[in-house]
Amino acid sequence: MGEYDRWEGRYAAPEYIFGRAPNYFIASCKALLPASGKALAVADGEGRNGVWLSLQGLETLSIDFSPTAQKKAAALAQESGATLGFELADVHTWPYPAEAYDVVAEIFTQFSDPQQRRAKWDGMKRALKSGGLLIIQGYTPKQLDYATGGPKQLDHLYTRELLATEFAGWRDMRIVEEELEMHEGAAHSGKSAVINFTAWKP
Secondary structure (H helix, E strand, O other): OOHHHHHHHHHOOOOOOOOOOOOHHHHHOHHHOOOOOEEEEEOOOOOHHHHHHHHOOOEEEEEEOOHHHHHHHHHHHHHHOOOEEEEEOOOOOOOOOOOOEEEEEEEOOOOOOHHHHHHHHHHHHHHEEEEEEEEEEEEOOOHHHHOOOOOOOHHHOOOHHHHHHHOOOOEEEEEEEEEEEEEEOOOEEEEEEEEEEEEEOO
């Protein structure tokens, strides 16, 4: 089964598989957000993070390749009173517009192999304005021990060295690894090993 079919199947569940509330890490970044501007939520799935960014006063575009997920995201936005834009897109090949966004957020999008990840991250770098904020959260290799979510392929996971190398030269880089109990829908539940990243594009 390909990734598209796998995710379409997962998102076909009646419930929001990652919950309706924003990811706890992106919510913790509220004080870092600009007062206004444009945000891009990459592989935003059922929309919980895009909705939250919109509610912070940012003109937000939510991109994902799953029409089923985006239908649920649109319903969540309507229920939440958020104005959220949508584009059906493969995040590896989407033509990321240059210098278009003040914030780019990528939360648990680890279905990408290394080559795909490079294409996605190159696009995200291009899409951020100079001085723009990048927010990333993902699982570390230790997550394979917990098996409470995320990919099974080691090279899909994030490390401090990977992030520091990929975004070398970015300003005020902050990388924090933590192990904690996650309760974000049925798909992210239990002890988890994650890595949190914020930095500003030079």
